[in-house]
Amino acid sequence: MELFYYMVFGALGTVVAALEFSKSNKDRVNTSAAFNSFKNNYLLVYSLMMAGDWLQGPYVYYLYTTYGFGKGEIGQLFIAGFGSSMLFGTIVGSLADKQGRKRACVTYCITYILSCITKHSPQYKVLMVGRILGGIATSLLFSAFESWLVAEHFKRGFDQQWLSLTFSKAIFLGNGLVAILSGLFGNLLVDTLSLGPVSPFDAAAIFLAIGMAVILSSWTENYGDSSESKDLLTQFKGAAVTIASDEKIALLGAIQSLFEGSMYTFVFLWTPALSPNDEEIPHGFIFATFMLASMLGSSIASRLLARNSTRVESYMQIIFVISSASLLLPILTNFLVTPSKVKGGGITFAGCLQVLGFCTFEACVGIFWPSIMKMRSQYIPEEARSTIMNFFRIPLNIFVCIVLYNVNAFPITFMFGMCSIFLFVASILQRRLAAIGDKPKTEDWAMLKERDAEDEPLNAP
Known part of the structure; x- marks a missing residue:
């Protein structure tokens, strides 16, 4: 079956290269030298930040097992990370609007570096602190950097369409190329050089420190609502009112979650879907294939976003339907292909079919990230961007914690079916957003504040 992996990996690589080198003038956008310098600086920082994140991912579970912890204890550590992201991360992320997005990005670097340092200790309590710090850092990674970019982009007077270029390229590099290289580098440190499972975390800390130095030396500060009279609770209430009062923002949050x-x-x-009978599968190679599929998706997204005639709200309906269908494959193969009862061995024919479906899903993920970033830049008001984005992550983290806690309570086919239904619901909500989102408003926050001051009912236009 190794030939199968090489065929899939090679095919995806060929398509990605073809898409990148065959862009016509219709797919290209004329920009300025100032914007290109700004974009490249952000892409450098974002790639370093994502390298710090991707280096850790494949080795967290493995590191905990080397310290002698069982599945239950490791599950508790993972739940602590997502719970921390939901609780503390939301608060810290929301402070970015008031205290500054650049400071929040620096806080991400410091927090994640500290989390990496805790991995040197085999003590459960120390590792728990590390997971809490990691949860806070994750919230900042997915809110503060994007908030800084959007605010700085418009502050410098760049064209709104150019923002899509930065989004798509950031996903292509940070969630694609950097992910693949980080996986290979981590494998080099742990297996080839035999530096131990904690070495990728040390490497991640170094990349984060380098990125922090670039931020401190080249980024300027920007804020959301910096009003001195607003405390954090008032900020939360204002963000909640904005989400509840604007159907477009509420729909966007539901779709994202x-x-x-x-x-x-x-x-x-x-992993358990592809190896139900403990088949020996090349995890690293499959992961790299998934990331290559994600790169393919981001390349497709860059073409779609570069065209004024194509609305992101429209094509994302199709993407959600495709992603929903791709996660139905484990269920379909379970009914159509007789499952093997033989322990061990290589991946089965059903597993090969699922790999193709999972690659399709990862391509949808690659399209999703720059597209959702584009929609957030259109619909979320600048004054509370980080706060609202972290509000969106609350139901997400609750859902993931529930899944982690009950991962052994339901069969895998049930879990995939549930995800498929969620994605189909997302397509329905996206259709509604496309119908009402013809005239996106970014000034709704200011209008809501005026109405609040006049004690009028809060109904979004």
Whole structure:
């Protein structure tokens, strides 16, 4: 079956290269030298930040097992990370709007470096602190950097369409190329050089420190609502009112939670789905194949976003339907292909079919990230961007914690079916968003504040 992996990997690589080198003038956007310098600086920082994150992912579970912890204790550590992201991460992330997005990005670096340091200790309490710090850092990674980018982009007077270029390229590099290289580098440190499972965390800390130095030396500060009279609770209430009063923002939050919840569930399920009888599968190579599929998706997204005639709200309906269908494959193969009862061995024919489906899902993930970033830049008001984005992550983290806690209570086919349903619901909500989102408003926050001051009912236009 190794030939199968090489065929899939080679095919995806060929398509990605073809897409990148065959862009026509219609797919290209004329930009300025100032914007290109700004974009490249952000891409450098974002790639370093994602390298710090991707280096850790494949070795967290393995490191805990080398310290002698069982599945239950490791599950508690993972739940602590997602719970921390939901509780403390939301608060810290929301402070970015008031205290500054650049400071929040620096806080991400410091927090994640400290989390990496805790991995040197085999003590359960120390590792728990590390997971809590990691949860806070994750919230900052997926809110503070994007908030800084959007605010700085418009502050410098760049064209709105150019923002899509930065988004798509950031996903292509940070969630694709950097992920693949990080996996290979981590494998080099742990297996080839025999430096131990903690070495990728040390390497991650170094990349984060380098990124922090670039931020401190080249980024300027920007804020959301920096009003001195607003405390954190008032900020939370204002963000909640904005979400409840604007159907477009509420729909966007629901769509994001449904898709990301399914995506994180898929991360936990793909390994047991491909090796139900303890088959020997090349995890690293399959992971690299998934990341290459994600790069393919981001390349497709960059073409779609570069065209004024194509609306992101429209094509994302199709993407959600395709992603929903791709996660039905484990269920379909379970009915159509007679499952093997033989322990061990290589991947089965059903597993090969699922790999193709999972690659399709990962391509949808690659399209999703720059597309959701584009929609967030259109619909979420600048004054509370980080706060609202972290509100979106609350139901996501609750969902993932529930899945982790009950991962052994339901069969894998049930979990994939649930994710497929969620993705189909996301397509329905996306259709509604496309119908009402013809005229996106980014000034709704200011209008809501004026109405609040006049004690009028809060109804979004």
